[in-house]
Amino acid sequence: MGKEIILSCETNTEGLTVTWEKDGQKLMCVQDKHIMKQDGTECSLKILNADERDDGNYTIQLENNLGTASCSAMVNVELSEWRTVQWEQNATVSSLKEFKIDNDHVRQLRFLLYGPVGAGKSSIINTIRTIFEDRQFEGLCVNCPVATLSKCYTKNYLKYSIGTEGALPLIFSDTMGVEKGESEGVCSDDIINALKGHITEGYVFNPTGQILEDNPLYRINPSLSDRIHCLVNVIAADKIALMDVEVINKMKKVREAASRIGFPQVVFMTRVDLACPLTTRNLHCIYRSRKIKENMQKCSNLLGVPVNCIFPVKNYYEETTVNEDTNCLMLDALKHIIPWVHKYVVNCSTMSTNKQ
Known part of the structure; x- marks a missing residue:
């Protein structure tokens, strides 16, 4: 932010017609912002006081009577860290x-992962278990993150504990993953039943x-x-x-049901390393990336979840060794949501006791 950016191109001839474009549209020179120069065989574009x-x-x-040529460069402007x-x-x-859970009736906080096929639900579990077992964990089969797969691996409702034993x-x-089509992917009502505790492992x-x-796997009277x-x-x-x-729309239906029940909802935005060149090079740029910030806002607009409840994360899927930056990004999400969920459980228990 605020720095000067210079893009330059060396040609093999002079007298060319030069046009600059940004994102496929002709770039109109703005005073005190853009300086376009053509000096012999060197063409340049200077961007002053760069911002997002x-x-x-x-x-x-580039064009002359012999033909045309072009070259491109991606400019990524880091934002102030938010x-x-x-x-x-x-x-x-x-x-x-x-x-520790401050509730005698609840021994474990329960999180349900829900989203489209290939979004990384099973990989999230593998990643969290990797962190707390300090080794690469591959206990769940997962979809390849770079392939376009139409069907999910997960068919059963399964729960996984975290940490050794x-x-x-x-x-x-x-x-099971969400898919388009009325009879494809997980049934939304099954997810709602699972949220209420009616479905067993x-x-x-x-x-x-x-x-x-x-x-026989339907629980009639689920407890907290x-x-x-x-x-x-x-x-x-x-x-x-x-x-x-x-x-x-399927995800909105489940989210709205969860809102009526009144318990916490968050978004884990996965594959951040594939969504932005800055985060591809360095995860430390995650909260300085314009692309990541825009995608968080898009998630919020789509699902109605506030931006402060959206957490960008990276899963293990091709690595063979543990990476601390990957771990820290996931840990940052967990340390924010666990106290919130714990407070919800304690409040629910208190309300139940007061009604008795």
Whole structure:
């Protein structure tokens, strides 16, 4: 922000007609902002006092009576950091390992992961388990993050504890992915039933209809301990613009049901390393990236979840070693949402006691 950017191109001949474009549109020179020069075989564009509006793909178009040529360069302008991350994991890991639930009736906080096929739900669980077991964890089969896959691996409703022998009082439940089509992907009513605690582990999701009360895996009278305590919507940062309206509407239906129940909801925005060149090079730029900030706002607009409840994360999917930056980004999300969810559980227990 505020720096001078110079883009230059050396040609092999003089007298060319030069046009500059930004994001496919002709760039109109703005006084005290752009300086375009053509000096012999050197062409340049100077951008003064760069800010986030100057972020984009710049192309120089060259033309003479022999033909045309062009070349492009991507300009990424870092914003002022609007959130901070502790890029050293030990203190946060130790703090979370010491976390205890202040409720005699709830032994574990329960999180349900919900989102489109390939968004990274199972990878989130693998990543969290990797952090707290200090080794690369590949306990769940996951979709390849760079492939376009139409079907999900997860078919059953399964829960996973965190830490060696479930040392942390956290449970993450994996679900079948959301797909477009009335009889494709997980049934929205099944997710709502799971949120309420009616579905027990092992249930096989049926895209054509919700679980019935006569199913042996249907829990009639779930307790606070049986219920989900936080809905984690999982959205891929590099696929937001491509999300089908049917998928969005299904997720809205579940989110609205969760709002009526009244428990916490967050968004884990995955694949941030694939969504922005800055974060591809360096995860420390996550909260200085215009692209990431825009995608967080898009998530908020699509689902109605406030931006301060949206957490960009990176999952393990191709790495063979543990990476502290990847861990710290996930830990930053966990250290914010766990106290919030814990407060919800304590308040629910207090309200239940007062009614008795």
